[in-house]
Amino acid sequence: MHDELWAKRGSDGKWHSLVGHSADVSAALEALIKIPLIGERLRCLGSIKTTENDAFSSKLSALAFLHDIGKANRGFQARSDVGAPPVGHIDELAWVFSGGRGAEAVCDRMSETLGLDRVEAWLTDGSRLFDAVFAHHGRPWALGDEGRHADIKDASAHWRAGSGDPVAKLAPMRAAFDTWFGEALADAEPLPDLAGFEHAFAGLLMLADWLGSNPAPGFFPFDNGRHADRMAFARERLALVLPATGLDARPARAAEHQIGASFAGAFAQQGREPFVAKPIQAETARHPARLLVLEAETGSGKTEAALWRYAELFRAGAVDGLYFALPTRVAATQIFERVKRFRDNVFPPQERPAVVLAVPGQMHVDEAEGTRLPDFDVQWSDDGDRAARWAAEHPKRFLAAPIAVGTIDQVLLGSVRVKHAHLRAASLLNKLLVIDEVHASDTYMEHLLTNLLRFHVGAGGHALLLSATLGAGARARLLGSGEVPGRVEADTVPYPALSWYEDGIERRQQLGLAGQPKPVRMEARPILTDPDAVAETALSAALDGAKVLIIRNTVGQALRTQEALEARVGISDGALLYQAPHADGRRVATLHHSRFAEPDRRVLDAAVESTIGRERATGGCIVVGTQTLEQSLDLDADLLLTDLCPVDVLLQRIGRLHRHAGRTRPHGYEEPRALVLVPEARELIRTSLRAYGLGSGEKGGVYEDLRILELTRRLVDAKSVWTIPDMNRQLVEAATHPDALCAIEAELMATDPDWRPHFDKRTGKYFADLSAAQGALLRFDQRFSTFRIEPDEVIATRLGGADRHVDFMSGERPLPIGPFGRLVPALKLPHHMAGDVPVEAQPQDVEPLDEAGGFTFRLGSIAFTYDRLGLRRME
Structure with missing residues (x-):
């Protein structure tokens, strides 16, 4: 040449x-x-x-x-x-x-x-x-x-x-x-x-x-x-x-200074009263610590506190950008819209930094959507500036975006020995890193996150960790204080509070009052395994005019509950069952969980907020779903039915109950009530409970530590009224503090030897996860020459099987149409549904269903259905 x-x-x-x-x-x-x-x-x-x-x-x-x-x-x-x-x-x-x-x-x-x-x-x-x-x-x-x-x-x-x-x-x-x-x-x-x-x-x-x-x-x-x-x-x-x-933020900073948006202006929304900064928002924004933990109740404005801290740090030249990390893709998609609205209020139109949705498989910048083309090119849905979208066109560049909202996995990929880990970690250095729902991290993820935080903060970076209530042990590990306060001291830590590490001591600052006390009447109902009883309880409340939220731990149990409800009222009764709009104008009865395509999830999110959110209409209605309902969505139920779950998760779910004060509630539901669905038998060691998300099997489980579940159940039995948020700290420490876990373990093993195999397995898994994390870490404290990527080694940000991506765009057939009339370019196949599906299998025999909507397809020899109830494997 x-x-x-x-x-x-x-x-x-x-x-x-x-x-x-x-x-x-x-x-x-x-x-x-x-x-x-x-x-x-x-x-x-x-x-x-x-x-x-x-x-x-x-x-x-x-x-x-x-x-x-x-x-x-x-x-x-x-x-x-x-x-x-x-x-x-x-x-x-x-x-x-x-x-x-x-x-x-x-x-x-x-x-x-x-x-x-x-x-x-x-x-x-x-x-x-x-x-x-x-x-x-x-x-x-x-x-x-x-x-x-x-x-x-x-x-x-x-x-x-x-x-x-x-x-x-x-x-x-x-x-x-x-x-x-x-x-x-x-x-x-x-x-x-x-x-x-x-x-x-x-x-x-x-x-x-x-x-x-x-x-x-x-x-x-x-x-x-x-x-x-x-x-x-x-x-x-x-x-x-x-x-x-957006890598050089100086022009955007100069433009932002010209606007100088106040707190009220930054969060202004048409039709809403102006926001006044609460103590958690004002104090979080101006605190000098580089690594902060903010604990405050669900619905108290932690997201606004994080965004306002970013605004103040950005103005001061202390950060150039923001990465807002959520525990799931669903939560990231929900927060994305709120961050865009905030950005629009703070920056003038000509200098607005792009907001990127940092979720692999999706390509969103502001209002534009991108489509991958051959030769690694991207086609955008409008003719906007390609340079501003540069970071969004490849997942490895997500963290280089001026403002990005994504999953915690993108952050953790900068902490493990994988290709381009250094690119991710370095791209974060001049940004405020916000980790929401940090309590959701397990041992493995927490270790990876701690590793990255040490590098990020050690370089002078800023990070903010958000949680409704974080146990004393997790808080000490994440802050790097090393020493976990005893149970008595842990119970007296103020709430809501900011925590940070300074001069070898974990320090704390109370953030005003915890909010208006909300006495929640708690009741354990031994109907966990009876979907008909769950349906009858919910239906009775809905007929009384109540908005009922049912959160099950697994998709399987959510489906069984939905089917039990539909058997009683029919799928066409829009007055009682949650429905989502179809593209042709009709309403489709459905439920809310993670096994829906991304375009349909956006429809479901908007529909559930309009049904049971801030602007809900009057009249009874029932919404059934899973953990997707406990984060990010602004829901306001009159009655909550929830499976037994760890106390910190339970508090998160309770946050969706009577969320907005001053609303007129139906008779009999003026006070918030939470019905906790528990098994009939007192013990939790029964293996059959794995189907309900309690305990674990060979492939893991949803909530695996039965000690925390047992302590949570005892809290429900012992305290018929939980005053939220005044009791949050004591409730979480009672079920998660190391002293409490040691005590319940000793008690249970002394009374029932059947518990020992579970505890032995839990101990083994803890050390196995810790060992896996140590082996996966990118050691920033060791010379670069020690960094190795072995050819056949696969390192993930979460332990367990990896989900599969089912792409319908690779064939010559037109894209299938989902149950709500939208095109479906791809579906996520959970790892437990894909165990015997060949890795190389591509979707075949894609056929539409009848007028009900949705389609069927096959991967290898396995048939699947995707309809108004989500993705299901057909046996």
């Missing part, structure tokens, strides 16, 4: 020189470091006290310039012929530096050609920044601490001298290096050799490589070998690209 080294090529015959591409990435890294907060975080990790000498960013930019020198090898360059074998450039370069047979001579020639001795002068004996340079594709090269690794393969054929000598062809790189990095070469001060600095540099270089490798309009077009002034061009282009993508 040409004699000069190339780095990128297009299907249209255009190409990009190695010098030109290297300049683009080098300039991108330099520009990122010159963003004040990113540079500040990097210097913090490197313990650099001054910013006077700009040689710091110039040296790192020079290292970035070398990131693709491995592309000089013969095998890679031969790929200008589309039929050539797919030879890479990372491990091929690792061979050069391995010291293996024949490699040393190539290494010496390469060092001389490029003048690498001058770069080595910046690196101390312990520094592994060079390793980080060649991890820009998201994984480390094969070299380890000893300078060689068994995975390194002989690449001598790719670097042989003679005609077309690949090392000699690197001479233009040397010439460009000398021209563009004179300032760096004139400064012999070594770069930091601290582990956290190396990891952060690796992540920022990955981000720079994503930016500099984008040939789209407005980014970095191919130079076709004309690279003499490429560095100047790249720097000029980045001055436009970084603000356009």
Whole structure:
């Protein structure tokens, strides 16, 4: 194709020189470091006290310039012929530096050609920044601490001298290096050799490589070998690209200052009374701690507190962006709309940072929706600015968005040994990280989160953890205080409260009154396994005019309850059963759970809030669902029927009961009542209860720790009235504090030996999860060279089986139509439903159902139905 080294090529015959591409990435890294907060975080990790000498960013930019020198090898360059074998450039370069047979001579020639001795002068004996340079594709090269690794393969054929000598062809790189990095070469001060600095540099270089490798309009077009002034061009282009993508927040900050929205203005909604900041919102926003835990009751305004803290930190220049992490995809989708509304109130239209829904499989930025096309391109539903949507077009870039709402999994992927983990962790450094419902994390997830928090906050970043009530043990671990307060002290911790760690002590600040006391009458009903009795109880209340919310622990039991209700009232009685609108205008009886397609979930969410939310109509109605009803949705039930669950989850569900004060309630339901569905037998050790989400089997369970469930049941029996939120702290500690768990375990084993296998299993699982977390962690406190990704190792952010993605867009058939008249591009198949479905299976025999709506399909030999009751496997 040409004699000069190339780095990128297009299907249209255009190409990009190695010098030109290297300049683009080098300039991108330099520009990122010159963003004040990113540079500040990097210097913090490197313990650099001054910013006077700009040689710091110039040296790192020079290292970035070398990131693709491995592309000089013969095998890679031969790929200008589309039929050539797919030879890479990372491990091929690792061979050069391995010291293996024949490699040393190539290494010496390469060092001389490029003048690498001058770069080595910046690196101390312990520094592994060079390793980080060649991890820009998201994984480390094969070299380890000893300078060689068994995975390194002989690449001598790719670097042989003679005609077309690949090392000699690197001479233009040397010439460009000398021209563009004179300032760096004139400064012999070594770069930091601290582990956290190396990891952060690796992540920022990955981000720079994503930016500099984008040939789209407005980014970095191919130079076709004309690279003499490429560095100047790249720097000029980045001055436009970084603000356009939202990575440089300075223009948005200047515009936000012009508006200076008040709290009331930030949360203004048409038709609503202006908001006045509550103590939890005002105090959370101005607190100086970098890592805060906010505990307050459901419905008290924790989401607004988090957003207002972001606004205040953003104004002060302490953060450049926001990542709002939720425990589930469903909760993320629900919060997404609230965050967009807040953004619209705080920023002027011409400088509004994009709000990205960071959920893989969905592509949403503001009001626009994207569709994946061949060749990794994206088609958007409007003609908005593509640069502003850059971060949304690939999940690895989600955390680089100026404002993103997504699952906690995207955060935790920056804490484990997976490809591009450093990119995610580094993209968060200048953002406020908000973790909602942090109590929902298990042992494994909590350990991963703690690891990331230490890195993030250690670099000077900000994080806010939200919970209705967090147990003392979890709070101490997440804050890093290490010491769990005793039970008596834990019970007296103020509520609602902010907690933080300072001078070796966990400190706390009470946030005014806990809110208007809400006495909730609690009653245990031994009808957990009787859906007919559940249906009769709910129907009686609905006929009295009550809005009834039924939350079951599993989809299976929710379906059984719905079927029992429909057997009594029929599916056409819109006065009593929850219904969602069909695209043709009719109403469809349904229920609310996680096994619906994303377009249908949006319909269901809006319908359930209109049915039983703030603006609900009068008259009785019953809504059946699962845990999807306990988070993020603004629901206001007159009566709650809920399966037994851990006390912190139960409090979350109770938060959907009598949520809005001052409403006229039907006679007999003026006071909030919660009926807790429990098994008839007193003991919880029966294996049959796994179907109801209590306990675990070989494939795990929903709520596996029977100690917490037993203590929660006893709380319901012992206290007929729970005053919320005054009792929240004592209730949670009574069922989750380590002292309480040890006591109930000793008591139960002393009275019934059948409990011992459960406790032994729980102990084993705890240590297994802890061990799995330790093995999965990306150790930011260890040198970069210790970072490894084993070829066959799969590391997840949650333990257990992985859900499957069923894509209906890959075939030539039109997309199927769901039960509410919307097209269904994809479905999520839960892991327990996909156990014997071949991994490679694609949907076949997609057939519409009758006029009821929905469709059937087959994966391998397994048939599925998707209709108004959700996705079900047909046995």
